[in-house]
Amino acid sequence: DSGVTQTPKHLITATGQRVTLRCSPRSGDLSVYWYQQSLDQGLQFLIQYYNGEERAKGNILERFSAQQFPDLHSELNLSSLELGDSALYFCASSERTRQGLDTEAFFGQGTRLTVV
Amino acid sequence: GQQVMQIPQYQHVQEGEDFTTYCNSSTTLSNIQWYKQRPGGHPVFLIQLVKSGEVKKQKRLTFQFGEAKKNSSLHITATQTTDVGTYFCAGRLMIKAAGNKLTFGGGTRVLVKP
Numbered sequence: 001d002s003g004v005t006q007t008p009k010h011l012i013t014a015t016g017q018r019v020t021l022r023c024s025p026r027s028g029d030l031s032v033y034w035y036q037q038s039l040d041q042g043l044q045f046l047i048q049y050y051n052g053e054e055r056a057k058g059n060i061l062e063r064f065s066a067q068q069f070p071d072l073h074s075e076l077n078l079s080s081l082e083l084g085d086s087a088l089y090f091c092a093s094s095e096r097t098r099q100g101l102d103t104e105a106f107f108g109q110g111t112r113l114t115v116v
Numbered sequence: 117g118q119q120v121m122q123i124p125q126y127q128h129v130q131e132g133e134d135f136t137t138y139c140n141s142s143t144t145l146s147n148i149q150w151y152k153q154r155p156g157g158h159p160v161f162l163i164q165l166v167k168s169g170e171v172k173k174q175k176r177l178t179f180q181f182g183e184a185k186k187n188s189s190l191h192i193t194a195t196q197t198t199d200v201g202t203y204f205c206a207g208r209l210m211i212k213a214a215g216n217k218l219t220f221g222g223g224t225r226v227l228v229k230p
Contacts, residue, residue: 042204042221042223043159043220045220056217058217090159092159102208104149105149105151105161105206107158109158
């Protein structure tokens, strides 16, 4: 158990809909990352938050947005869903060293989104 | 485009044989991490390399960070069926635009033939 919790584990929804994926990081971790993994593909970085603030952005679509709340949990919102958005969405968290660098990432089990 | 590349994309290995997967970056990396994702699972951290030319071993796995800190390799000896999975390298690019995010390579999917 990595200590990172993602809900729901599975989600099936129709095209055009909007969904929210939730992530609770490991206790004490301030950094949260979101990644998208399509079938048999690598991990595509979407966005990173640190202590409530957006720190880095990847190739995240404008239809997607995220936020990190004061209690450090994070949500990824996906709207106007398309068939191609079907993928495994991972959240990861890490702690920060005194030098300001994130340590290793601990991944949640992922949310498998299927858009039909 | 992809700034961290991994080769090969697929590796079919006979049980007991050795193999190496490579990770190359177009930009100098502050550090490199390796993760393993079992089929149906999530990526799990294996190791981090920080110093130029650093070599670390974990049982049958040997990790190396290049002198220029632009490439890394993972060598597995005497492959076992438990080695099945996808191995990802992930680096922090030393460019301002990258921030502190981990950039993952595309992964090497390892299949073991018994």
